[in-house]
Amino acid sequence: NAGVTQTPKFQVLKTGQSMTLQCAQDMNHNSMYWYRQDPGMGLRLIYYSASEGTTDKGEVPNGYNVSRLNKREFSLRLESAAPSQTSVYFCASSVETGKAFFGQGTRLTVV
Amino acid sequence: KQEVTQIPAALSVPEGENLVLNCSFTDSAIYNLQWFRQDPGKGLTSLLLIQSSQREQTSGRLNASLDKSSGRSTLYIAASQPGDSATYLCAVSMSGYSTLTFGKGTMLLVSP
Numbered sequence A: 001n002a003g004v005t006q007t008p009k010f011q012v013l014k015t016g017q018s019m020t021l022q023c024a025q026d027m028n029h030n031s032m033y034w035y036r037q038d039p040g041m042g043l044r045l046i047y048y049s050a051s052e053g054t055t056d057k058g059e060v061p062n063g064y065n066v067s068r069l070n071k072r073e074f075s076l077r078l079e080s081a082a083p084s085q086t087s088v089y090f091c092a093s094s095v096e097t098g099k100a101f102f103g104q105g106t107r108l109t110v111v
Numbered sequence B: 001k002q003e004v005t006q007i008p009a010a011l012s013v014p015e016g017e018n019l020v021l022n023c024s025f026t027d028s029a030i031y032n033l034q035w036f037r038q039d040p041g042k043g044l045t046s047l048l049l050i051q052s053s054q055r056e057q058t059s060g061r062l063n064a065s066l067d068k069s070s071g072r073s074t075l076y077i078a079a080s081q082p083g084d085s086a087t088y089l090c091a092v093s094m095s096g097y098s099t100l101t102f103g104k105g106t107m108l109l110v111s112p
Helices: none
Strands: A004-007 A008-014 A019-025 A031-038 A040-050 A064-068 A072-077 A087-094 A100-102 A104-108 B005-009 B010-014 B017-023 B032-038 B045-051 B058-060 B062-067 B072-077 B086-093 B100-102 B106-111
Touching: A004 A087, A019 A031, A019 A087, A019 B005, A031 A072, A040 A072, A040 B045, A040 B086, A040 B100, A072 A087, A100 B045, A104 B106, B005 B086, B010 B072, B017 B032, B017 B086, B017 B106, B032 B072, B045 B058, B045 B062, B045 B072, B072 B086
Parallel strands: A008 A104, B010 B106
Antiparallel strands: A004 A019, A019 A072, A031 A040, A031 A087, A064 A072, A087 A100, A087 A104, B005 B017, B017 B072, B032 B045, B032 B086, B058 B062, B062 B072, B086 B100, B086 B106
């Protein structure tokens, strides 16, 4: 009953460092998403994948890349972290027309 | 561009009160609407999903209504409890294959 699993849960990076946020779901969902949540801004979509092998930009894609490795896994990469990327990152998955399921989040601080 | 607004931004009530949270959206051509709960430091949990053809959904003490033509949804919480304290977010989808657009949420505090 894992649902959507994100790793790591916490991370501190120095400006310019790179890292990959991992996300896996065990519900056989086609669609997966990456959001960031910032105080006063709400949840904003970074990238999404409607099905295995496809990815599309969301509202705030600059500075990020994604990989839909297979149906289960969808990773988010920061190539050169900036302080503006300090945020809480959420991965989610859903079936079309159905509920969205969210992971517990990754709290990222870039110093 | 779809915009979702939630009013109020924060709400504090004593235990036992019935309360209503409001959500409005600018483009009424939605496919569905979801209400989520988020506890501090945690992820989002979907509470209720209303398809565009539906008028309401109920789960326990929660009832969500949808008036698509006027661009509004309400979440009604009956007999509130301290355990209901959380942030409640609504989100809309424009098609079966589209992403969610979120409001900024209502932070609810229920005092014993």
